[in-house]
Amino acid sequence: MGRSGGERMMMKNYTNFKEAGTQHIEHYAVLFMSCDQGVDWYEAVTTFANDTYKIQYDSNGVINSVTQDASMFTPLGYSVLELPELPATVDVLLSGSVWVVRDGKVVPKVFTPAELMSKNRDRKERLLSQATEQMSPLQDAVELNIATDEEAERLLVWRKYRVVLSRIDVAQTDGIEWPQPPVAV
Structure with a gap:
């Protein structure tokens, strides 16, 4: 065994x-x-x-x-x-x-191009959702003018990350370079 x-x-x-x-x-x-x-x-x-x-x-x-x-x-x-x-x-x-x-x-398993595209789409949606979840309270603090400098900087970093994610072409079936989520600023 x-x-x-x-x-x-x-x-x-x-x-x-x-x-x-x-x-x-x-x-x-x-x-x-x-x-x-x-x-x-x-x-x-x-x-x-x-x-x-x-x-x-x-x-x-x-x-x-x-x-x-x-x-x-x-x-x-x-x-x-x-x-x-x-x-x-x-x-x-x-x-x-x-x-x-x-x-x-x-x-x-050998994935078909359609399966790879679906997996890429799911991953992109999951990462975008996680980014939005992280950004939401930071955005609230900025809009209410109660954000610390650190919170404002973290929001900016998360926004840049989300833009990079949004530009990923999920139809690309080989070699997508997924950005790493921001670490604490």
């Missing part, structure tokens, strides 16, 4: 779990799921080794969750892949956006 940069041996890959019925036991509804291979999820859980990684991923291969305890999953609409190890650079806590399953391996 562990992480490495080398080739990964695939162990099990149960694909495309779908609802196979619901059964009421006492006051609880139990959902049954089976995969394309015809295996019931509750049976599949018992086939995984204890010391391996179980990866839940969608029909596009995008990883939704990673765990060593498959019983933590409810894979309705997902597939589950078992691997003895993960690439050394995989962050299991942030697995959903930059890693995918391809041919039984965990590999970096």
